[in-house]
Amino acid sequence: MRTYVLWGDVLEVRRTALLIAGAATLGLVAGTCTGYLVQADREPTKLPSLSQPTLPQARGEEPEPLSAAQDRRVKTDGDLRKLLLKKPAGAQDADWLPGDGWLDLAAYADTYEKPDQMFGDLIGNEFRRAAVTGWESGTTTLEIRLVQFRQEEALAAAASVDNNRHWADAEGATESWTLPGTGNGMAYVHTExxxxxxxxxxxxxxxxxxxxxxxxxxxVYGAEPISKKKIMDLAKRQMERL
Known part of the structure; x- marks a missing residue:
């Protein structure tokens, strides 16, 4: 008897739950139908426009472009020869330099011991142009080059400096100093x-x-040793113009 009553209670509970669930379902369906009927009798709600109003622009004076003194690209994209140091008074023009002050790709490659190989390397390094100046004073001759690269793929200017520093460091009897304000710039004096x-x-x-x-x-070349002061002064003044 006890078992029967327990199972009967359980069955009754389940039956009641099913009845409640069925009633809830009918109520949900009825409510939904009523909602559809109410909505069908209403006027359609107007949607907001997708276009946005034009916002007023702030008014003010147009900023003036930077001067050459403030924007170095104005200087370096212009005549590169104007950035070279000027020949000092009393010095003579170097007769081995091109008259127009430019070194094209072939002429610059020819300044190296293996010009054919250097020609290909310069093409790969996106050589753009090179400006050059030089002079003779007493028994000393001097040459300055500004070599510009496009640098669309790599920092070729820095790589060129690293290459020249490598060969300068490789020479014996050499003293070297960092150039202040240039990062890894270096000056060298070969004492032999x-x-x-x-x-x-x-x-x-x-x-x-x-x-x-x-x-x-x-x-710089000369019949007598070149002083540290001379090469450092030249390098400092030239870098200040860039």
């Missing part, structure tokens, strides 16, 4: 002259630095 039969000994110094897309090269 180059000797060749039939010629006077030649001392040399050089400096290499870069800024933006331009690599600076300075080469």
């Amino acid at each position: 002259p180059e000797r060749e039969a039939g010629y006077l000994p030649v001392y040399s110094a050089e400096a290499h630095a870069w800024r933006g897309d331009i690599a600076m090269e300075i080469w």
